[in-house]
Amino acid sequence: MNPPIPLAEAPSLFSVDGLVGLVFLIMVAITIIGAIIACNSERLVRSVAGLIVCFVGVAGVYYFLNSPFVAMMQILIYVGAVAVTISFAIMLAAPEEKMKLGSSSPLVGPFGLGTAALITGGFSVLALRTEWPVMTKINDGSVKNIGLQLLTNFSMVFELVSIVLLIAIIGALVIARVRRES
């Protein structure tokens, strides 16, 4: 695991470190552009497409954080399951010709932007001003270690999440079912 490079040392663009940095910047750009599309487009279908783009970028960012397993799971679960579920819901519940919404207050946009800028700025300043203590690693965080810990230390949580997912699926079926008696 590489120690963090101090920002003052600039790697050249055509060295390995420089190319890796370039790929990271591309991934960050994909993430941010996808998120902006997901929140700003008029049609919901385009917004789901932006969400997928954003999730693929986030999977790339996870790769840079030394966890290819989580990157794989990000694409499998978010792009493969959540985004497809949302697009099914749009097909079932949002016909595009009925999407004429009433006009909202003109203050919503600026206030939303202000709130988002305040939160982002606050978190960023907090993150940049704090000296985070760095501890020595006790293992390498490989897929083998994840599997071992998931079935030993975290086995209770693993089972609980399975039960939560089962209850969520049953609950979704019960809520969305057509009631025949009415």
Added chain:
Amino acid sequence: MSILALYNNLNSFLVLGALLFGIGIYGIVTRRTLIGMLIAAELLLVGASINFMAFNRFTAPDPVVGQVFTLFIMAIAAAEAAIGLSIVISVYRHYKSIDAEDTVQLKG
């Protein structure tokens, strides 16, 4: 200061997480439809996950814990999406609309 060394720095990931969280807040505030709000909520969860993974990579002693936690966040997000979307479908069947302004029957 070089932007090409940003990939190996904790702060860049934290700022990226904060940015995704802010975009998600903006989406929740400005969106009119329930499905749009759900999409923005997914962005919030992803921003939180990036923070967890960044601390996991750079500071935490055991790099397994953050990855396991992120996996659990993904599972909870999938459950949340399933429940939320079934509620949206049920609301649409009842009100013939997914505009959040139309579902005001419980408003006092």
